[in-house]
Amino acid sequence: MTILSRRLLLRLxxxxxxxxxxxxxxQQQPAAxxxxxxxxxxxxxxxxVQQQLAETRTYDDNERRISVSIRAADLLWPYHxxxxxxxxxxxxxxxxxxHREKGSAPKQDxxxxxxxxxxxxxxxxxxxxxxxxxARKMTDKMVDDLAEEAKETGSPNKAREGQMAERLLxxxxxxxxxxxxxxxxxxxxxxxxxxxxxxxVFIYRLAGVNRPVADQFYQPRxxxxxxxxxxxxxxxxxxxxxxxxxxxxxxxx
Numbered sequence: 001m002t003i004l005s006r007r008l009l010l011r012l013x014x015x016x017x018x019x020x021x022x023x024x025x026x027q028q029q030p031a032a033x034x035x036x037x038x039x040x041x042x043x044x045x046x047x048x049v050q051q052q053l054a055e056t057r058t059y060d061d062n063e064r065r066i067s068v069s070i071r072a073a074d075l076l077w078p079y080h081x082x083x084x085x086x087x088x089x090x091x092x093x094x095x096x097x098x099h100r101e102k103g104s105a106p107k108q109d110x111x112x113x114x115x116x117x118x119x120x121x122x123x124x125x126x127x128x129x130x131x132x133x134x135a136r137k138m139t140d141k142m143v144d145d146l147a148e149e150a151k152e153t154g155s156p157n158k159a160r161e162g163q164m165a166e167r168l169l170x171x172x173x174x175x176x177x178x179x180x181x182x183x184x185x186x187x188x189x190x191x192x193x194x195x196x197x198x199x200x201v202f203i204y205r206l207a208g209v210n211r212p213v214a215d216q217f218y219q220p221r222x223x224x225x226x227x228x229x230x231x232x233x234x235x236x237x238x239x240x241x242x243x244x245x246x247x248x249x250x251x252x253x
Contacts, residue, residue, distance in 0.1 A: 053069060183202075
């Protein structure tokens with residue numbers, strides 16, 4: 001292990017330790033007795049993360065438990081991948097349960113609608129940074145469930161389709177700089193839904209990083225099918241080009 005990776009792990013372990021102890025204080029629980037020495041080894045840092053991960057099972061707040069669990073899983077991945085996968089899986093199960101109970105529909109706050117995060121996609125985004133194929137299987141299952149629901153009811157749920165596309169594109173946007181293949185994969189899943197401004201934002205964002213790939217992505221890559229229909233007009237505006245500045249470039253039916 002390089003000195004740089006050791007230092008990074010130690011810093012992240014200190015951060016994790018601080019986050020968990022802050023939460024413990026908020027719950028008025030006794031402060032953790034673990035003392036982190038500046039000279040502790042990477043093995044000790046990993047042990048601290050494992051301890052804090054185990055302590056999340058005592059949390060009453062599932063949303064906070066999910067947040068701490070995925071941070072711990074991400075830290076453990078290079079050292080104990082099997083344990084990290086188990087932590088991610090448990091966090092995703094909790095996220096599904098939390099979503100069923102709380103949902104993610106916008107809430108009214110005075111005269112404004114406030115968007116609520118979908119914790120399922122919070123977990124999947126964290127997983128995608130480590131294993132995009134596994135994350136894609138999770139989103140495939142969610143999209144398939146939505147399609148099956150449409151078959152049972154006889155018509156698609158436009159609102160839920162829009163929410164699904166928005167979450168997928170938010171995740172794709174977060175991966176553009178670090179994993180373009182994964183970003184394109186998740187964005188591609190949304191092409192079966194009606195296009196929205198969120199898709200335009202994604203293409204604009206992608207163009208700032210890789211213009212040729214963005215140019216290729218917006219083109220319909222195959223004829224419409226029942227599984228991947230092009231619904232309505234997909235208008236791309238204000239596409240970034242360092243050579244030509246901002247300009248309209250396409251309108252795809």
